[in-house]
Amino acid sequence: MYAVKLENVNLYIGSHHILKNVSLKVPYNSVFVIMGPSGSGKTSILRIINRLIDLVDDARVEGVVRVLGFDALKTDQYELRRYIGMVFQVPNPFPHLTIYDNVAIAARINGVARTRSELDEVVKWALEKAMLWDEVKNRLHDYPHKLSGGQRQRLCLARALAMKPRLLLLDEPTTNIDPINARRLEEAVTSLKDEVTILMVTHNPHQAARVADYIAVIYDGRIVEHGPAKHLFLHPSTEITERLLRGEL
Amino acid sequence: MYDWRHVKSKLFVGLVIALSMVALAPVFHLVAVIFVNGVSTLLEAGVGFFTEMPPTPLSRGLGGIAPSIVGSLLMTLLALPAVVAIALFAAILTTEFPRSRLSLLVDVVAKSLTSVPTIAVSMIVYMLVVVPTKSFSSLAGTFALVIVSLPYAYTYFSSILRSIPAMYREAAFSIAMTRWGVVTRVLVPIVARGVVVGVLITMARIMGETAALLFTAGRYRAGLNVSLWGPVDAIPLLIFDFILSPFDNLRRVAWGATFVLLLSYMLVFFATKLVVREVKL
Numbered sequence: 001m002y003a004v005k006l007e008n009v010n011l012y013i014g015s016h017h018i019l020k021n022v023s024l025k026v027p028y029n030s031v032f033v034i035m036g037p038s039g040s041g042k043t044s045i046l047r048i049i050n051r052l053i054d055l056v057d058d059a060r061v062e063g064v065v066r067v068l069g070f071d072a073l074k075t076d077q078y079e080l081r082r083y084i085g086m087v088f089q090v091p092n093p094f095p096h097l098t099i100y101d102n103v104a105i106a107a108r109i110n111g112v113a114r115t116r117s118e119l120d121e122v123v124k125w126a127l128e129k130a131m132l133w134d135e136v137k138n139r140l141h142d143y144p145h146k147l148s149g150g151q152r153q154r155l156c157l158a159r160a161l162a163m164k165p166r167l168l169l170l171d172e173p174t175t176n177i178d179p180i181n182a183r184r185l186e187e188a189v190t191s192l193k194d195e196v197t198i199l200m201v202t203h204n205p206h207q208a209a210r211v212a213d214y215i216a217v218i219y220d221g222r223i224v225e226h227g228p229a230k231h232l233f234l235h236p237s238t239e240i241t242e243r244l245l246r247g248e249l
Numbered sequence: 250m251y252d253w254r255h256v257k258s259k260l261f262v263g264l265v266i267a268l269s270m271v272a273l274a275p276v277f278h279l280v281a282v283i284f285v286n287g288v289s290t291l292l293e294a295g296v297g298f299f300t301e302m303p304p305t306p307l308s309r310g311l312g313g314i315a316p317s318i319v320g321s322l323l324m325t326l327l328a329l330p331a332v333v334a335i336a337l338f339a340a341i342l343t344t345e346f347p348r349s350r351l352s353l354l355v356d357v358v359a360k361s362l363t364s365v366p367t368i369a370v371s372m373i374v375y376m377l378v379v380v381p382t383k384s385f386s387s388l389a390g391t392f393a394l395v396i397v398s399l400p401y402a403y404t405y406f407s408s409i410l411r412s413i414p415a416m417y418r419e420a421a422f423s424i425a426m427t428r429w430g431v432v433t434r435v436l437v438p439i440v441a442r443g444v445v446v447g448v449l450i451t452m453a454r455i456m457g458e459t460a461a462l463l464f465t466a467g468r469y470r471a472g473l474n475v476s477l478w479g480p481v482d483a484i485p486l487l488i489f490d491f492i493l494s495p496f497d498n499l500r501r502v503a504w505g506a507t508f509v510l511l512l513s514y515m516l517v518f519f520a521t522k523l524v525v526r527e528v529k530l
Contacts, residue, residue: 052422057348081425088423092416096438096528105434106424145529156420163424 002066003028003167003197004049009063011044011221013056018044020221022063026214031190031198033208033229036218037249042201043089045218046169049199050084051077068166082110085160085196086169090176091152093144093159100140102155103127106162122162130158131188150181157188161196168192170200174207186211205245209233217241219249280511287508290501298505303470303487306496314506316470320481323387324466325455327477328394332455333448335395336402341432344410355403362400367460370396375464385467385480393461402451409443410436414530442525449521453514459485484510 004026011019019041026032034042047053049067054077065072068083085106093102100123107113107122123140127133132154136147144152153173160168170189174182189198190211202208208215208229215233216226219240225232236242243249291298294311301313339359343352371393378389413436421431437444467480468490474481484506491503 050423052419055419055422078425078427081423084423086423088416088419090416092414092420094417094420094435094439095530096435096441109430110425143529159420159424 001028002026003030003068004032004199005064005066006045006048007064007066009045009048009061009065011041011048011053012058012060012062014058018221019048022218022221022223024216024223024226026197026199028197029193029195030213031193031200031211032214032216033212034199034201034216034218035203035205035208035244037203037244040218041221042203042218043171046086046171046199046201048072049167050081050086050169052086082163083165084167084169085163085165087153087156087160087171087173089172091149091156093147093152093155095144098141098143099136099147099155102144103158103162106159107164110163112162112164122164123158126158126162127155129161129188129192130154131184132158148178148181150177150184153177153181154185154188157185161192165196168196168198170198172201172203174202174204182207203244205247217244219244283504283507283511286501286504287511290505291508293501294505298509302472303491303502304498306494306499308498311498311502311505314484314487314502314509316473317482317484317487317506318509319473319475320387320390320466320469321456321483321485323475323481324391324394324462324483325452327387327391328398328455329448329452331391331395332398332402332451336399336447336451337406337437337444339403340406340410341436343407345428345432359400359403362396363404367393367397367458368463371461371464374461379465382478384478385465385469386476386478387466387474387481388477390462390466390481390483393465394455394458397458397461398451398454401454402447405447405450406444409440409447412443413439439528439530442527445521445525449514449517452517456510456513457485459483459489462486 002025004024006022006024009019009022010017022045034045036042044053048061048065049072051072053059053061061073067080070080072080094105097105103123103126104119107119113119113122124133127136132151135151144155147155157173174185177185186207189200192198200211212229214227215229217224217238217240224238224240225236232241233245236245240249290311294313298311298313299318300315302316303314304310304312339355343356346352374389374393374396378392379385417435417439418431421435426434462483462485466483466486468482468486469480470482470487488503488506491499494500
């Protein structure tokens with residue numbers, strides 16, 4: 001059984017063929033990293049899994065997408081997203097909500113917590129898991145513009161966790177933050193894998209080496225290689241993977 | 250010692266300040282003229298300016314503008330919620346479903362309405378409402394005001410909704426919000442201040458509109474009418490009629506009315522600034 005299973009998935013946006021026969025299997029409670037250069041289709045895979053691709057005009061997906069047992073392309077998109085959290089490349093906490101409300105809103109919408117005390121508990125739990133609690137516990141009613149970029153990204157992680165998701169999608173979450181915050185986020189991610197399956201996108205091989213159990217390499221919309229992380233790092237079987245690991249792509 | 254780059258920078262900043270002053274000078278002049286003339290009228294007329302009937306050319310005192318205030322307030326109270334609700338929903342429709350046929354239709358109609366002269370709107374409403382009901386009325390005036398203000402309010406609301414970065418919309422969808430939830434819980438609250446400013450601009454447009462009321466409201470100044478079916482007056486209509494008058498007392502009332510109009514905008518504007526928090530992105 002896999003948390004995510006893609007079979008021969010193709011994505012077209014208008015006349016552009018973005019993903020070409022992509023097949024992937026993401027085991028439950030693992031950290032699965034999709035690695036590839038910019039524009040190779042990494043983010044598109046995540047957006048197909050949680051159906052954010054539906055927001056793109058002219059997008060057409062073909063193939064089989066099974067997510068947490070659902071046929072993702074046929075399931076109601078809003079229902080599907082209840083089980084899938086996502087952290088984006090650019091930190092995007094809601095600017096009109098306080099730190100507390102940014103986390104609470106996800107729990108409230110998805111029925112994770114209803115009373116004030118339940119909400120307090122979930123907010124604290126999510127902020128602790130995102131390794132942000134100690135930094136914000138005395139300023140929960142501040143607005144996110146007062147946080148640093150890295151803190152904002154961890155707030156977004158807390159928001160995603162407050163949904164109590166079974167699958168967490170991370171779209172290059174450390175690209176726009178400093179190395180110390182990036183390391184904290186990585187620590188948070190690796191500590192979560194017993195509770196949630198993590199599918200992460202990165203173009204940074206060092207990060208992939210630190211967090212991944214499994215890796216898939218994507219290039220120009222095709223999966224060129226995938227397997228256990230250690231094996232792929234030690235014995236890359238394609239030139240594209242070798243070049244990616246050397247930082248040449 | 251300043252190098253040439255600093256000198257150029259200072260020159261350009263100076264030029265920008267000077268040109269801004271030139272651009273703003275007519276506005277300051279206008280406000281100053283309205284202030285000086287308006288305050289002198291108000292000081293002479295006293296509180297009665299807000300409660301009494303307008304003077305005749307032969308009246309000794311300045312009287313007041315009560316029928317115009319009542320008419321303007323009545324039509325604004327009726328038109329403003331309708332304009333804001335329709336324009337905001339239309340803007341949400343066209344920004345959230347930009348490719349739907351209804352959105353395209355709404356957009357085209359709104360843009361076309363912008364170019365229709367307001368006096369033509371007044372004539373159309375005269376044919377559609379005043380002639381069948383055989384009376385000028387606040388209802389006809391309100392109808393004309395709604396038509397005239399809608400395209401501007403729609404354009405404004407659309408522009409502020411489109412200015413929200415897509416990342417917030419995606420974040421909202423990613424936590425399983427429905428499309429309606431995204432609009433009501435995220436998009437509109439993010440631009441709450443902009444929405445309030447839009448409401449204000451619309452209110453200013455409605456309260457200041459003259460031509461749309463020429464053949465619809467009725468310029469009734471003999472008493473106070475708060476019914477939908479009877480004729481009413483409006484502050485801009487009174488200003489339009491009185492400022493062209495050869496009689497000094499009527500022209501002075503027109504200045505006082507202009508000052509009241511200006512003061513009401515400013516009060517609402519500053520109150521809004523204080524009350525509505527700006528969302529920092």
